[in-house]
Amino acid sequence: LRPGAHALLQHLHAHGVRCAVASSSNLAEIEQRLGEHDLLRFLQAWAGGDEVARSKPEPDVYQLAAHRLGVAAADCLAFEDSDHGAEAALAAGMRVVLVPDLKTPPADLLARCHHVSDTLVGLHDWTLVQLR
Template sequence: MFAAAIFDMDGLLIDSERPIMAAWIEAARTLDIELSHAQYLQVVGLAIAESELILGTLLGGPEAYRHAIDHVRKLLQLQRAEGLPMFPIKPGAAEFLGALRQRGTRCAVASSSTSGQIQACLGSLDVLHHFDAFAGGDEVVRAKPDPALYLLAAERLGVDPAQCVAFEDSENGAKAALAAGLRVVIVPDLKHPPASIVERAFHVLDSLHEAVAHVPRWFPGQVIRT
């Protein structure tokens, strides 16, 4: 059915949204501001410029935003300094990627994170070798929901977008993949996409664990014996 799979990273392959949200809430407290979960969820899935504008408004302006983001970076780097991966892999991700590799399915990442961040994060989790191509937010002019990232990833795979399926957790990511001509499987994370997006999805899963059972039907490629 599909010749290739293209994955979002944050909130889909790696559990980054929760620790980042916790860091922002803690950073806001250093400014004597109580940033709620609901307020933070406004920026999930947005491009950096949009999220900066919203968080800056919530925190009291550009200077407060700069203070907070410095604190967020320090909190996340502290975890890395303790010898832990900055973000853990999402349940089922490694298993699903391994199953795709066994079928010879080409895989790529299309993430708003930079190409360097993509390779560093996935390399630290020992899943980088499952991917044939990467498209990072630093390589396109417009971020999701613009289709540029998915079009670039499909081009680098050498596969027609219509033969690819995207795995996404966010509304903007799903919109980007659909606009690029891909089918979309939604695996919601912190913020469930609206019904208007869910209705256009090829499938909705609770986790990537569930995706493993669909591999033989969705990816009928040649099984590779090892």
């Protein structure tokens, strides 16, 4: 779990923001990890790679997550740590906050993201403003 993820989800939940997880992992693994980190209570939906025909960088898992939330993809803000994940969210029509994990993403991907940060810490109020 990335530093700041739990606090960010807790903050968004407290402000009535509906949140979902869109992961390439299978659904059982997602539910187990979310439970281990006490995140299920902050989420209204989750979607796994085993539920869609095409995996990231295709948009399928993000489209499914948005559908389960009952919102348009264009109204979503996706937080991603990988190039493939960011490409998937962008292809779904979402705005992307890229928090790179292991390597520096290509410049063209960085340019297409709504925001790039080296951490989730401190993005609480910024995120609320973006979703209004």
